[in-house]
Amino acid sequence: MKTVVLIVLMISLTSIVSAKVYRPDDHTQVLIEIEHSVRLQELKVLRQQLKQQANNQALLSNIIAQYIKLGREHADERYFSYAESLLKPYLQQAHLAASIKVQWADILQRQHQFTEAMVILNQVLQSEPSQTQARLMRSVIYQIKGEYKLAMADCKALLGRVDLLLSTTCIAQIDGLQGNLERSIPLLQQTIERYTNNDSETLQWSRTVLAEMFLRAGKISQASDQLDEVLTHANDYYALALKADILLQQARYDEVMALLHHHRKVSKLLLRYVIASNRSGKNQSIDSDTLSAVIERARLFSTGAHKRLLARYDLDVKNNPQLAIITARDNWQRQREPEDALLLVRCLTAANDRTGLQSFRKTFQQQGLRDKRIEAIMAGPGDE
Amino acid sequence: MTSELKRLWQGLAMNNKCQWLLFMLFMLPVCTYGHSSSEAYLSLQIKANQASGAWEFSLRDLEYVVGVDANGDGKITWNDIKQRETAIQQYILSGVHIIQREQACSVTPGETMLNNRQDTVFLHLPIRVVCADSIEQLTLQYQLFFSQDIRHHAIWTIASSSGSVNRISSANNRWLQVDLMEPTSYLGFKEFVSQGIWHIWIGLDHILFLILLMLAVENSLKHLQRREHNRQRWLRVIKTVTAFTLAHSVTLALATTGWFMLPTSWVESAIALSVILAGFNVLFKWVNERLWLFAFGFGLIHGFGFASVLLDLGLQKSNLLLNLLAFNLGVELGQLVIVVLAIPVIAGLGKMNSSGIFIRHTATAGVIMLASVWFVQRIAM
Numbered sequence: 167m168k169t170v171v172l173i174v175l176m177i178s179l180t181s182i183v184s185a186k187v188y189r190p191d192d193h194t195q196v197l198i199e200i201e202h203s204v205r206l207q208e209l210k211v212l213r214q215q216l217k218q219q220a221n222n223q224a225l226l227s228n229i230i231a232q233y234i235k236l237g238r239e240h241a242d243e244r245y246f247s248y249a250e251s252l253l254k255p256y257l258q259q260a261h262l263a264a265s266i267k268v269q270w271a272d273i274l275q276r277q278h279q280f281t282e283a284m285v286i287l288n289q290v291l292q293s294e295p296s297q298t299q300a301r302l303m304r305s306v307i308y309q310i311k312g313e314y315k316l317a318m319a320d321c322k323a324l325l326g327r328v329d330l331l332l333s334t335t336c337i338a339q340i341d342g343l344q345g346n347l348e349r350s351i352p353l354l355q356q357t358i359e360r361y362t363n364n365d366s367e368t369l370q371w372s373r374t375v376l377a378e379m380f381l382r383a384g385k386i387s388q389a390s391d392q393l394d395e396v397l398t399h400a401n402d403y404y405a406l407a408l409k410a411d412i413l414l415q416q417a418r419y420d421e422v423m424a425l426l427h428h429h430r431k432v433s434k435l436l437l438r439y440v441i442a443s444n445r446s447g448k449n450q451s452i453d454s455d456t457l458s459a460v461i462e463r464a465r466l467f468s469t470g471a472h473k474r475l476l477a478r479y480d481l482d483v484k485n486n487p488q489l490a491i492i493t494a495r496d497n498w499q500r501q502r503e504p505e506d507a508l509l510l511v512r513c514l515t516a517a518n519d520r521t522g523l524q525s526f527r528k529t530f531q532q533q534g535l536r537d538k539r540i541e542a543i544m545a546g547p548g549d550e
Numbered sequence: 551m552t553s554e555l556k557r558l559w560q561g562l563a564m565n566n567k568c569q570w571l572l573f574m575l576f577m578l579p580v581c582t583y584g585h586s587s588s589e590a591y592l593s594l595q596i597k598a599n600q601a602s603g604a605w606e607f608s609l610r611d612l613e614y615v616v617g618v619d620a621n622g623d624g625k626i627t628w629n630d631i632k633q634r635e636t637a638i639q640q641y642i643l644s645g646v647h648i649i650q651r652e653q654a655c656s657v658t659p660g661e662t663m664l665n666n667r668q669d670t671v672f673l674h675l676p677i678r679v680v681c682a683d684s685i686e687q688l689t690l691q692y693q694l695f696f697s698q699d700i701r702h703h704a705i706w707t708i709a710s711s712s713g714s715v716n717r718i719s720s721a722n723n724r725w726l727q728v729d730l731m732e733p734t735s736y737l738g739f740k741e742f743v744s745q746g747i748w749h750i751w752i753g754l755d756h757i758l759f760l761i762l763l764m765l766a767v768e769n770s771l772k773h774l775q776r777r778e779h780n781r782q783r784w785l786r787v788i789k790t791v792t793a794f795t796l797a798h799s800v801t802l803a804l805a806t807t808g809w810f811m812l813p814t815s816w817v818e819s820a821i822a823l824s825v826i827l828a829g830f831n832v833l834f835k836w837v838n839e840r841l842w843l844f845a846f847g848f849g850l851i852h853g854f855g856f857a858s859v860l861l862d863l864g865l866q867k868s869n870l871l872l873n874l875l876a877f878n879l880g881v882e883l884g885q886l887v888i889v890v891l892a893i894p895v896i897a898g899l900g901k902m903n904s905s906g907i908f909i910r911h912t913a914t915a916g917v918i919m920l921a922s923v924w925f926v927q928r929i930a931m
Binding site: 186187188189190192193194195196197198199200201202203204206207243244247248250251254431456459463467485486488517518519 | 588589604609610613614619622623624625626627628629631632663664665666667669670671674696697698699700701702703811813816
């Protein structure tokens with residue numbers, strides 16, 4: 167069956183684009199702009215150096231780090247792929263530095279290959295229990311998988327080894343996920359207050375985590391305030407998505423469109439933009455077409471990293487909860503974050519799938535996750 | 551903590567120079583991607599020993615690997631492309647090989663053009679391929695971009711008189727074998743037809759509803775002269791089944807195109823209810839002359855049931871009509887087989903007088919009981 171779907175998708179993918187070939191009249195017209203071309207040129211030089219100094223692991227690590235940073239900044243998965251391609255020949259080396267192995271795990275988990283990433287992290291931590299980066303990453307993967315006790319153990323092991331804000335955020339986040347928001351929110355708030363003069367990205371990350379905790383506690387305005395604070399410092403895509411979701415929930419569609427207008431190159435933000443434009447009746451077909459192409463491509467090539475996007479698209483753009491359930495359920499098997507649970511429960515409610523809801527309730531309770539938004543949907547009729 | 555880590559963390563706290571670790575953490579629970587994965591699109595239309603087509607590559611990918619930005623200003627113009635055209639074409643031709651029965655075919659590029667795909671620009675290279683023999687078994691060797699981008703994909707469309715085939719080249723699948731003597735262009739279509747057939751055959755509720763309709767047709771013949779039975783039976787069966795088909799085709803189309811949907815639990819319950827009512831109709835002969843209307847009404851509900859199956863198959867917008875047609879065709883074929891098998895049995899029972907009536911009524915009562923269980927189960931879902 168998978169083969170059939172794949173073939174159907176391939177045909178779709180090749181046919182969704184118009185084949186209007188052309189030669190521009192203006193030969194100086196800019197066709198595309200390469201973001202950070204200088205940095206890319208520098209990286210090209212570094213890659214050449216690496217060819218001559220193949221055993222220089224510090225240089226390799228530096229290049230990988232820069233690609234990961236570029237990928238993160240531009241929400242561009244190609245940079246992770248460039249890093250992965252560069253790493254590939256080194257992976258069989260017996261004496262590969264732990265920090266490079268952690269980078270490898272990082273790239274894998276970005277493709278949602280959590281099991282593979284975990285194998286590497288466990289190996290690293292077995293030989294170097296004090297490898298803080300590996301422990302930090304493992305704690306968050308445990309969190310994504312819904313294994314809160316293991317995640318907490320790794321967070322606690324970070325105490326005293328890393329910056330207090332970082333370890334507190336890690337601990338408060340996991341504690342909050344287990345239903346202890348009453349104590350974890352003030353803990354994180356107080357810690358953040360001690361760092362308010364610090365403009366570091368750690369602080370912005372902590373604020374984003376706090377905003378998510380407020381959302382789970384049902385305190386929407388406080389969550390929104392934290393996100394506004396983050397967004398005054400940086401156009402963080404994750405914070406933008408959270409803020410857009412709050413505005414969508416409040417039917418403030420014009421504000422969503424204004425917020426995301428310049429960030430439509432990022433799939434998850436384009437999705438929210440299209441949802442808002444559809445609901446406000448100001449849909450631009452070019453955005454819908456671009457999103458549709460992105461979705462078809464994601465269905466064809468995704469290793470699992472886009473399941474949440476696909477399910478949300480089927481639910482909120484195609485208004486097809488029955489179809490969305492299939493992907494949302496698959497996504498929930500892979501990752502168990504509150505957003506994944508919220509999405510699945512919204513799909514099940516929209517499809518009036520009572521059996522599915524009952525079964526989800528059991529898993530949700532077993533996991534020990536607490537989230538007011540999800541509990542509200544499960545308690546009564548209606549969804550977002 | 552090692553001195554190296556200390557330095558890293560101090561760097562994090564003091565300035566923004568050493569941020570990769572933070573970024574790593576920052577992005578962990580977050581997967582925010584652009585529409586940025588790397589693909590190439592290659593097409594070939596084959597005729598005898600020649601092929602023509604166009605190969606398209608993202609300018610962004612070409613810039614990374616070959617270098618298109620001739621003046622290094624970060625902006626790619628047509629002038630840049632013309633300056634680098636030879637290098638680009640050399641790169642492409644060095645990494646894509648077409649082989650027919652172990653003999654490499656010649657590949658000649660045409661004049662470079664552009665094509666806008668989604669939100670970016672692709673280089674469009676017309677291609678002419680000439681092989682020594684008539685092209686029947688192709689080997690496609692694709693090596694471009696993989697050494698720099700391990701997740702790159704090339705999507706091939708190969709068309710010939712016997713149909714068209716789509717294939718994907720990836721880092722783990724650089725050699726593709728295409729046998730043009732075994733066309734697979736309609737595999738998707740065929741598969742959807744067979745899914746339609748399969749669904750009606752495994753859908754006991756649909757089968758029972760159809761059989762009950764046939765039994766009701768048989769009832770409606772009672773007041774006619776026996777010699778008219780055969781002709782009238784087939785006429786009425788065709789009328790009833792056509793009404794059922796039309797109705798479920800309408801709702802199947804409405805649901806799969808997203809125009810109108812009903813919750814699955816409602817649809818499933820209503821289908822069970824339709825079987826119960828069709829059963830009672832056989833026993834009490836409520837509807838005789840306007841059976842087609844009865845079939846049409848409940849056919850609308852059954853269509854929503856078929857739609858949920860079709861949607862589970864991963865239907866896509868651009869192939870929607872074709873797949874819808876294929877699936878519906880499959881349902882009709884499956885239905886036809888059931889009708890053709892059921893009619894002689896039902897007609898035989900009709901000739902058996904009292905024992906035939908007993909068998910019909912007992913079976914119908916059993917079906918009503920079974921459908922009632924389904925109804926209760928589904929309504930409680």
